[in-house]
Amino acid sequence: MKILSFQSAVAYGHVGNSAAIFALQRLGLEACPVDTVQFSNHPGYGAWRGGAHPAQALRDVVDGLEAAGLLEAFGAVLSGYLGLAETGDVVADAVRRLRGIHPAALYVCDPVMGDEGGGLYVAEGIPRVFAEVLAPLADIVTPNCFELGVLAGRPIGTTEDAIWAARRLMERGTKAVVATSLPAGDGMIGCLAVNAEGAWIVRTPRLRFPTPPNGGGDTLSALLLAHLIKGRDLPEALSMAVSSLYGVLEKTRAAGGRELALVAGQDEIAIPTRFFPPLPVKG
Incomplete structure (x- = not known):
């Protein structure tokens, strides 16, 4: 099965497709990038160059795959940073x-819009596209807590808030929600999964960085999709994805860099050193 991944690309660093493609391939999956933007580096560096690819150019890529009879080789779609609302x-x-070709094709949507510290950082119209167009189509939406609040129309402060918001998205068509960056108390951070069968949280120690690396959410979404494709259920896939990302983040902190140590930490992607179990949550 091949995966079609619509995300950003950077020449330097590991965010968007520049993180997700490697993570998927390291787990033995064929991942094919459709880059929504091409930047020199993550804008968090302050100085950067590049821009968004026109939506029609991306549509042409999909049209080309279909015309060549290649679209049928894909069984999943992953999307992240859009760049433009029309994308x-x-x-x-x-x-x-x-x-239309494979009715059971998976779609994981990472609604990249902003974060708690900086608010929204995307073009006008993108939050609406995520809330009204993409999230209802998705098998799984993977927002951080801020983004979940934007999608649900209410800020998220607790696990109960996150479960309520996830259920609200599911009423609109989303099949499951994985909310990241959830405060979990006692120096911990949580990642919450909610579907029709229940809710689970995976807690890990909160790692501190002089400059937090970008791309963690992009990597987590890719890992989650990979483990679902490999046949794990949602709580198991969440646990594996979070455990692997935690291992990569530990490698990143040890290296002292601001970019995810994906290459140096690739063994953590394959088999994480530490395993953080999914714990059932009422709600």
Whole structure:
């Protein structure tokens, strides 16, 4: 099974497709990038160059795959940073086309919009596209807590808030929600999964960095999708994804860099050193 991944790309660093593709390939999956933007580096460095690819150019890529009879080789779609609001329509169209071929095709949507510290950092219209177009199509949406609040229309402060918000998204069509960066108390941070069968949280120690690395959410979404494709259920896939990301983050902190140590920590992607179990949560 091949995975079509609509995300950002950077020449330097590991975010978007520049993180997700490697993580998926390291787990033995064929991942094919459709880059929504091309930047020199993550804008968090302050100085950067590059820009968004026109939505029509991305549509042409999907059209080309279909015309060549190659789209049928794909069984999953992953999306992240869009760059332009109209790119969301291209992603939605690709998901619908793929499901026309394979009705059970998976779609994991990482609604990259912003974070608690900086608020929204995307173009006008993108939050609406995520909330009204992409999230209802998704098998799994993987927002951070801030993004979950934007999608649900209410800030998220507790696990109960996150479960409520996840259920709200599920009422609109989303099948499951994985919320990241959830405060878990006692120096811990949580990652919450909610579907029709229940809710689970995976807690890990909160790692501190002089400059936190970007790309953790992109990597987690890719790892989650990989483990679902490999046949794990949602709580097991969440546990494996979080455990691997934690190992990579430990390698990153030890290296003293601001970019994810994906290459140096690739063994953590394959087999994490520490395993953090999924714990059932009421709600």
